[in-house]
Amino acid sequence: MPGCPPTSKNLLDALTALISGKPFDLPEKSVCDQCSKVKQDKHIKEFHRTHEGHIDPSKCLLDQGYLCLGFATIGLCGAICPNVNTPCKGCFGPVIRVRDHGAKIISALGAVAEMEPDKLRESFPDPIGSFYFTDYAASYLSRIRAETRRKKKK
Amino acid sequence: MTGEKTVKISPVTRLEGHGDITIKLGKDGKVKDAQFNITSTRFFEKFLEGRFAEEAPRFAPRICGICPEPHHLASVKAVEDAWGITPPAAAVKVRRLLINAKQLSSHALHFFALAAPDFLVGPFAEPAKRNLVTIVKAMPDVGKMALQMMQFGQELAAAIGGTAIHPVTAIPGGMLNPFSEENRDKFLKQIADIRQWTADTLTLAKKVFDDYWDTITKLGVVQTYYIGTHNNGAHEIYDGSIRVMDPEGSVVADIKPKDYRKCFAEYVPEHSYATHVYYKPVGYPDGVWRAGTLARTNVVDKMATPLAQEAFEEMRNRLGHPIHATFAYHWARIVELVQAMEELEILLKDPQIVSKDIKLSVVQPKKGDGVGCVEAPRGTLIHHYWTDEQGIITKANMIVATNNNVGGIEKTLMEVAKQVFEQRAHQKLKLPKPMIG
Numbered sequence: 365m366p367g368c369p370p371t372s373k374n375l376l377d378a379l380t381a382l383i384s385g386k387p388f389d390l391p392e393k394s395v396c397d398q399c400s401k402v403k404q405d406k407h408i409k410e411f412h413r414t415h416e417g418h419i420d421p422s423k424c425l426l427d428q429g430y431l432c433l434g435f436a437t438i439g440l441c442g443a444i445c446p447n448v449n450t451p452c453k454g455c456f457g458p459v460i461r462v463r464d465h466g467a468k469i470i471s472a473l474g475a476v477a478e479m480e481p482d483k484l485r486e487s488f489p490d491p492i493g494s495f496y497f498t499d500y501a502a503s504y505l506s507r508i509r510a511e512t513r514r515k516k517k518k
Numbered sequence: 519m520t521g522e523k524t525v526k527i528s529p530v531t532r533l534e535g536h537g538d539i540t541i542k543l544g545k546d547g548k549v550k551d552a553q554f555n556i557t558s559t560r561f562f563e564k565f566l567e568g569r570f571a572e573e574a575p576r577f578a579p580r581i582c583g584i585c586p587e588p589h590h591l592a593s594v595k596a597v598e599d600a601w602g603i604t605p606p607a608a609a610v611k612v613r614r615l616l617i618n619a620k621q622l623s624s625h626a627l628h629f630f631a632l633a634a635p636d637f638l639v640g641p642f643a644e645p646a647k648r649n650l651v652t653i654v655k656a657m658p659d660v661g662k663m664a665l666q667m668m669q670f671g672q673e674l675a676a677a678i679g680g681t682a683i684h685p686v687t688a689i690p691g692g693m694l695n696p697f698s699e700e701n702r703d704k705f706l707k708q709i710a711d712i713r714q715w716t717a718d719t720l721t722l723a724k725k726v727f728d729d730y731w732d733t734i735t736k737l738g739v740v741q742t743y744y745i746g747t748h749n750n751g752a753h754e755i756y757d758g759s760i761r762v763m764d765p766e767g768s769v770v771a772d773i774k775p776k777d778y779r780k781c782f783a784e785y786v787p788e789h790s791y792a793t794h795v796y797y798k799p800v801g802y803p804d805g806v807w808r809a810g811t812l813a814r815t816n817v818v819d820k821m822a823t824p825l826a827q828e829a830f831e832e833m834r835n836r837l838g839h840p841i842h843a844t845f846a847y848h849w850a851r852i853v854e855l856v857q858a859m860e861e862l863e864i865l866l867k868d869p870q871i872v873s874k875d876i877k878l879s880v881v882q883p884k885k886g887d888g889v890g891c892v893e894a895p896r897g898t899l900i901h902h903y904w905t906d907e908q909g910i911i912t913k914a915n916m917i918v919a920t921n922n923n924v925g926g927i928e929k930t931l932m933e934v935a936k937q938v939f940e941q942r943a944h945q946k947l948k949l950p951k952p953m954i955g
Contacts, residue, residue, distance in 0.1 A: 369583065369683050413909075415572040415690045415881040441681075448680035448687050448695040453576055455684075490910065493569040497576070 368455040368498050393439030394459050399446045406476035411487040419449045436468045453497040464504040466495035532632045534584045541935045549939055552932040556792035566914040571597045571905045572690050579684040586684045587620035588894035594688040596901040600888025608873035609692035614756045615865045616678045621858040623671025624895040625851050630664035633848050637726045640952035656954040663715050677701045692877030699872050706866045716859040723852045729950035738844035740930045741765035743797050743807035746814035747893045752822040755893035761817040767840040775891030794925035808926035809897025811850035816840040826857035844930050883909020897922045
């Protein structure tokens with residue numbers, strides 16, 4: 365059951381499925397699919413930190429240059445955070461079939477950010493905090509690094 | 519008694535986190551040691567290092583699922599203190615609404631779900647029967663009222679913070695989302711019910727206290743220091759000064775949260791992962807203090823609202839001052855529940871609560887350190903962060919309610935263990951016929 369924490373509705377759905385013996389399938393949707401904000405084609409020229417400026421409540425946060433992770437995050441919460449003008453941190457984990465949440469986010473940023481690679485990298489001095497808020501431990505990257513550490517020790 | 523014996527309760531239930539109780543008895547049957555073991559580490563101070571400070575309020579609530587709001591707010595206040603930011607007045611009101619919504623739901627939860635089952639079903643009833651489900655079945659009106667109070671607090675917190683468990687909207691410089699007029703009207707409509715339920719809870723609680731008077735006044739009465747927040751002597755949970763009171767009832771320190779290290783020191787025990795915080799000038803263990811409901815109502819001169827003041831005066835008239843009876847924590851909790859209800863009503867009726875002017879446009883990170891302090895339902899909570907020029911956290915220190923209480927919990931545990939194992943005091947108490955038979 366993903367989520368930090370799962371919502372009451374998630375628990376009710378899962379327990380109902382468990383008691384009635386029906387399968388409980390995770391949705392194909394992302395947080396974006398559940399979000400009411402107006403989205404445009406992405407042409408991000410600059411990223412803002414969450415305390416900077418004012419977020420326009422009617423528009424997609426990512427379009428405004430705030431790193432909202434709704435596009436890469438499984439749609440189970442009902443888009444709690446973007447619906448209260450706050451960027452999604454991805455606490456429900458990746459969309460279905462994606463195994464490395466942060467890698468998915470980083471590769472998508474390459475496609476939507478119209479920025480020089482160096483400038484993009486400078487915008488995120490803390491990749492773990494920005495891209496792997498709750499699930500670094502479950503990522504391929506963390507396993508690869510653990511493997512590297514093991515080899516070094518030998 | 520033939521040999522040495524260890525009594526272990528593992529795990530201790532009805533708490534957020536992981537703990538055990540270990541009581542060691544000697545060959546003579548005397549209590550040699552009483553420990554409260556915190557059996558897990560959390561690492562929050564370490565893994566906040568390297569993060570954007572404005573995102574600390576997203577990480578910090580994960581410390582506790584029952585009281586994430588105080589962590590969210592202590593965290594944002596610490597960053598604002600480090601960066602030298604004063605949020606707009608309306609944002610502060612919305613935050614006060616958030617912390618009082620949590621105070622109401624947490625106190626209702628604690629009283630009805632964590633404490634009441636032992637009193638209403640009886641302390642010697644079968645453990646499997648001592649829970650909220652039994653109360654809901656046997657006293658459906660009380661059970662329904664309890665759940666509705668918790669629901670009100672949680673839904674109000676969610677209307678402000680996005681979600682009640684791990685709110686998200688507080689940001690250095692204010693709040694990211696205004697409190698809407700629709701929400702204000704929706705919750706204001708329920709205030710008359712909340713007022714009634716709070717009054718009914720106070721009546722029920724006072725009956726319980728009368729019934730268990732012998733237990734309250736005889737079992738686990740322990741002299742300690744006390745710590746809590748006040749504003750000009752009045753009870754306060756969002757922003758104020760910290761008072762330390764000695765066991766005789768004298769205020770021995772009154773400090774700004776920023777100066778907490780003048781009074782606070784941490785003892786690292788061998789048997790627990792949580793440090794024991796104590797009053798530094800006196801040392802450990804003599805300077806052990808307690809925090810939370812009873813401590814707060816001990817250190818203040820008065821409550822901030824009229825109905826809470828009435829309930830407070832009745833408690834003091836009956837139990838004196840300072841109150842050392844550990845079971846009186848429940849009484850103080852109900853006094854605070856009344857204040858939370860009154861504070862919510864005042865805030866919901868304040869026209870500024872729906873203001874859109876809730877965030878500064880320019881918020882500039884800087885190198886520095888800042889302290890954020892609020893009162894969590896179970897005690898004084900301090901977040902202290904150091905940030906670099908970019909506003910990235912380089913170091914964090916947190917003193918949570920648990921740290922402020924563990925020393926006092928062990929002292930109480932030792933006293934109760936002696937009363938139970940050496941004097942069989944629990945068999946001599948005058949107990950009422952349980953309300954739920």
